[in-house]
Amino acid sequence: KNQVEQSPQSLIILEGKNCTLQCNYTVSPFSNLRWYKQDTGRGPVSLTIMTFSENTKSNGRYTATLDADTKQSSLHITASQLSDSASYICVVSEENSGGGADGLTFGKGTHLIIQP
């Protein structure tokens, strides 16, 4: 069964500090992995997408890594801001699913709180 496990479940850090969120998956065959940011009461918004051949990808203060051999991904947030407070969801897509959203396996998310 395809699974996506995220850790930690929740995290509180001070504004300006860095943090790293983890995602382990068992989805096979693997197509791609996305990190979404979900603000409270809103829909998820994509931060980055990682394919099999990509190890690192940055989007501003967000840097995602992927190790396809160990089936692990991380999301590193640099110099955190109050607006980074949100849930961060790891989503893995299965190959040959047609690419639609029905071939996605979602993690439970990491709830990040940035304190002033």
Added chain:
Amino acid sequence: ETGVTQTPRHLVMGMTNKKSLKCEQHLGHNAMYWYKQSAKKPLELMFVYNFKEQTENNSVPSRFSPECPNSSHLFLHLHTLQPEDSALYLCASSQDPGTGLMGTEAFFGQGTRLTVV
């Protein structure tokens, strides 16, 4: 603004009521989805529509009834719900190439926060 609009944003309904959730996408996508998000649980796929045809129903109770009149609009009709149905209901759309190749990402609406009393 992701191009996917859901209304209403919040809904409180009694167990005997009938209500509908609406989703509209302005992205020209050919596939639309309903997801349920309960507290501390992963997003659960409920229904999939591809080119207006329902292609998946993930064992969802019949008190949830989807309708897709065209490729831009998706509804979720609700009747005789239970308190455990209270959750955030998310609509998403994507361009499904159906070729087995890496597809485009799913764009989510802001969701409808549903409370059943």
